[in-house]
Amino acid sequence: EIVMTQSPVTLSVSPGERVTLSCRASQSVRSFLGWYQQRPGQAPRLLIYGDSTRATGIPARFSGSGFGTDFTLTISSLQSEDFAVYYCQQYDNWPFTFGPGTTVEIK
């Protein structure tokens, strides 16, 4: 099983700041990596897939990069609605696995 790790666990930021979240896979997942946002009380939603493609309706302030084992999600200017938990997920190998999540909270 591929183990996904995320850092940091929690990030305290102010609105308008640039945010960078990291995700690492225990072995290569090529570009089969997704990023999800989960707001409190809501279902997750797909932000980025194929390591760098924004999903439908996702604002341009969200971007992804990386390949193989190391990936990054960047939010260029944090908005109030972006305070949430962010998960990465690999869908290259069975079983599909998620990282433990990074909580982005208001500073």
Next chain:
Amino acid sequence: EVHLVESGGGLVQPGGSLRLSCAASGFTFSDYYMDWVRQAPGKGLEWVGRIRNKANGYTTEYAASVKGRFTISRDDSKNTVFLQMNSLETEDTAVYYCVRGNNGFDFWGQGTIVIVSS
């Protein structure tokens, strides 16, 4: 617009069974793989399983934690996917999400809550 609506959750005793349903709309259901993902209270996301489309033989994949106890099926005539859960354990308590398996998981339902408790 894509919609996924889960139903069938509830309270069940350990060792019991439950069948979840997910009604899909807004896309050609029969073309897509469908997955189930769960989230235990206050925890992260765990992939449960997948069913492929007819073109790929309706084959299935399962997480080790549910293999042999859970079964995913689908009825393309009703645009519905099912999760049959048997031999339920307290550790199966979670919100269960129905998910479209495309480019990762591109659409999610709102989830249905399953509580396994005596």
